[in-house]
Amino acid sequence: MSEVYLGALTGTSMNSIDAALFDFRSSPPQLLAHHALSFPELLQEKLQTLSRQPCSLPEFALTEHALSQCFVQCINTLITQAGIAKSEIAAAGVHGQTLLHQGGASPRTTLQLLDPNLINAQCGLNVVSDFRRRDLAEGGEGAPLAPLIHQLLFHDASEDRAVVNIGGIANITFLPAAGAISGFDSGPGGALMDEWCQLHQGDAFDREGQWARAGDPNESLLEAMLKDPYFDQPPPKSTGREYFSRDWLEGLISSYPSDPDTVQSTLAELTARSIADAVSTAPAPVQTVLVCGGNARNLYLMERLDALLDATVAPSDNYGLDAEWVECCLFAWLARQRMHAEALDLTDITGSANPAIAGALWPA
Numbered sequence: 001m002s003e004v005y006l007g008a009l010t011g012t013s014m015n016s017i018d019a020a021l022f023d024f025r026s027s028p029p030q031l032l033a034h035h036a037l038s039f040p041e042l043l044q045e046k047l048q049t050l051s052r053q054p055c056s057l058p059e060f061a062l063t064e065h066a067l068s069q070c071f072v073q074c075i076n077t078l079i080t081q082a083g084i085a086k087s088e089i090a091a092a093g094v095h096g097q098t099l100l101h102q103g104g105a106s107p108r109t110t111l112q113l114l115d116p117n118l119i120n121a122q123c124g125l126n127v128v129s130d131f132r133r134r135d136l137a138e139g140g141e142g143a144p145l146a147p148l149i150h151q152l153l154f155h156d157a158s159e160d161r162a163v164v165n166i167g168g169i170a171n172i173t174f175l176p177a178a179g180a181i182s183g184f185d186s187g188p189g190g191a192l193m194d195e196w197c198q199l200h201q202g203d204a205f206d207r208e209g210q211w212a213r214a215g216d217p218n219e220s221l222l223e224a225m226l227k228d229p230y231f232d233q234p235p236p237k238s239t240g241r242e243y244f245s246r247d248w249l250e251g252l253i254s255s256y257p258s259d260p261d262t263v264q265s266t267l268a269e270l271t272a273r274s275i276a277d278a279v280s281t282a283p284a285p286v287q288t289v290l291v292c293g294g295n296a297r298n299l300y301l302m303e304r305l306d307a308l309l310d311a312t313v314a315p316s317d318n319y320g321l322d323a324e325w326v327e328c329c330l331f332a333w334l335a336r337q338r339m340h341a342e343a344l345d346l347t348d349i350t351g352s353a354n355p356a357i358a359g360a361l362w363p364a
Contacts, residue, residue, distance in 0.1 A: 002090040008074065010096065028152065031329070034078070046063050068115040072118060095112060128334065135346055140236070141350040143185060144171035144350075147349050148349075162290070167294060167295070169241065171186060200260040206264060217269040290316045293323060296324075343358075
């Protein structure tokens with residue numbers, strides 16, 4: 001079997017698809033090619049609406065179809081640009097758009113919008129998808145999954161590390177020099193900042209954190225945000241944008257009125273402070289904090305993390321893989337584990353009762 005796998009996903013910020021090819025014959029796996037596709041504006045608006053309010057079944061189905069066609073376009077473009085035959089790709093691990101994730105609820109539920117059948121038929125690949133629900137069935141949170149790839153890529157036997165993945169939601173992985181890894185969702189990443197920027201600046205995101213840098217946080221609003229019970233909840237825990245939502249934000253702003261500039265600065269500080277607080281709970285003090293995900297390019301946020309943490313803070317680029325492509329590597333690796341029928345052990349991360357084979361397969 002080939003050891004070339006493709007990973008593709010959309011982020012919690014709902015603005016694009018990232019896809020990349022990896023060769024797992026080398027250790028760490030070698031990044032062969034990558035491609036990103038921004039969503040059409042109408043599709044992004046529809047996805048954000050679906051995540052906030054009920055919709056009709058036809059609306060849901062049509063949005064899923066449009067999203068899946070974007071995945072087809074992104075994956076086929078990547079393969080063409082890479083100059084690789086589809087027969088050389090063992091499988092594609094494809095993670096759809098998360099519309100709902102309630103790991104701590106009863107019953108625990110998760111919903112990713114995607115039709116793997118379309119990708120399977122129009123890309124001609126083995127497709128592996130639906131990665132979270134087996135973990136939920138085993139009593140786990142279903143998230144985060146990223147600690148498994150963080151261990152593969154970034155573990156170092158000479159120092160205690162943490163990896164922070166800052167997508168729409170931020171998650172933390174503790175990588176001790178020796179002993180079991182652990183991880184959990186720390187809270188908001190970039191999703192609230194992105195949505196606020198779209199509402200008040202008309203831009204998809206706050207480039208390099210320039211807007212947040214220009215303002216000053218409202219300390220009273222920030223403290224009210226940090227008093228949310230999620231932050232004091234012990235792991236295992238996971239969350240999503242349906243919890244840290246625009247409604248959540250606007251409810252707090254109504255009690256602590258602030259202008260849009262101040263809110264953006266406060267949201268950046270919320271992300272930085274909640275991550276720093278989460279890192280402080282590590283089993284042993286960490287020497288290095290590696291940052292991956294799209295918000296590793298938010299220079300202001302990186303500066304705030306560097307100021308708040310008593311550790312070296314650096315993007316994962318400095319440790320072997322560019323920050324933007326770490327999650328693609330995760331889903332490529334998850335596809336590999338499924339094709340090799342290898343179980344995932346998430347018991348120390350999500351709280352699942354047993355290791356289990358994750359992901360459903362649509363064979364080519």
